[in-house]
Amino acid sequence: MIAGIELGGTKTVVATGTAGGIVHEEWRFPTTGPEETLGRFINWLRERGTPTAIGVGAFGPLGVNPGRENYGRLLATPKPGWSGFSIIEALAAAFPQARVVIETDVNAAALAEARLGAAKGLDDVAYITIGTGIGAGILSGGRLIHGALHPEVGHIKVARQAGDDFAGVCPFHGDCLEGLASGPSMAARWGTPAVDLPENHPAWDTEAWYLAQGALSLLGIVAPAKIIIGGGVSQATGFHLKVEALLKNLAAGYFIPLQDGPYIVAPALGQQAGIIGALLLTSHS
């Protein structure tokens, strides 16, 4: 038996299934403290059998480089109780025979979309998610990118849209990508939650502008064959086409990967990308 867990900031999804990403049984519950959250997963899983491998996609900051001391451990996080908690030790204590593979939640989702979703069959894929924050998972040459810690794509700087003087909401950087385009940023900028903004509201042009800037940086630095944009704040009709048109305009014919369309696409696995990715991690080298 293979198991997966997607640990999100607010909700947790757990599943049994296959290393090929097929979900057999799935359960969602709110994320609380680490012992309670992992404990619920462990008890649920014990009732179902003995896993040979467990894939984990988790919020960060998180040690994701196997062989480093902090692998599978949450680093300093404002989330109460989680700083320093080792997910991998908790799972190894409960299931000593299981191989445990840990990744960021966005890398797990990127892997799922690249193997079974909107970028099926591609080895070079970026998956941007826009919600409370902005994050990205990156598959490059068939491998998930970690770097010295893991990417923090939400905190790159972006060129301003002409005339935009909104200060941004990032407590660290003000007007980084996340500060100018996350869900809380849209709510603060327009006085209305993103989900309530009409589809013809200029908010979506501004939002698409900043996502096109972020996509351009990803294109220039890791050259994905396709960029997926998901998350709660990406669901306005036509949003992906809008970002693609702006990106092509910015690129001015320069970037070859952009020439085959569509380049900016919606996720195909929806809410299940994370948990499917967690299962797939158990067969990903």
Added chain:
Amino acid sequence: MIAGIELGGTKTVVATGTAGGIVHEEWRFPTTGPEETLGRFINWLRERGTPTAIGVGAFGPLGVNPGRENYGRLLATPKPGWSGFSIIEALAAAFPQARVVIETDVNAAALAEARLGAAKGLDDVAYITIGTGIGAGILSGGRLIHGALHPEVGHIKVARQAGDDFAGVCPFHGDCLEGLASGPSMAARWGTPAVDLPENHPAWDTEAWYLAQGALSLLGIVAPAKIIIGGGVSQATGFHLKVEALLKNLAAGYFIPLQDGPYIVAPALGQQAGIIGALLLTSHS
């Protein structure tokens, strides 16, 4: 015997040596047309023996993904005669027993600096070079990043320095990183070639600002453990410290890889990084 060739836009460097990056013999000559340039290398090498492997670091755009039809082939380039030329076919015809490994020149240099130079022992390194253009090679998790083609870091957009209204010189994008900070950009902006600008000229503050923006995007997207900045336009005294100070200011304490310093460093292998990298490619998986 192992051989290497660094094919640059204006000069070519060829060498015999070891797969560990030790140069035995080296020869530099101007890059001309493809048959003549490769021909000189082939004749020179034949006089020295029969190589078992040849590493190539070349200018682009270039197919660098083994297994794709365009591997080792120049794509559309303004450089006369080179568009569509297959470096790998020319070398395979001359040395059918040799394994040929092709990379971008900046990836070869990044590999050399990561294995033997300024980032020795690190598996997550970016190497930015500033000259006629701006490019970057990226090693991530010990592997060189290709993406769907290869990175084009010079053409990302960057946030403007306050008060800067210089239009930029990139024929495609105007004010991309390369358009605002390459050697030709500095010459156009200040009316003086970069090499002749005094070290206390404000040009270096502007230059450092834009490199800090580029470094921030690399940090956010691939999280290198160290960023090397080299090339002709990076050699003013104190330039790397200036970029690092601006980057730390932009980062505002957020990015963990940045906390161990120095983070922005000069190359250690100087003019030899490219050819050493070409030799190292023959033992890089």
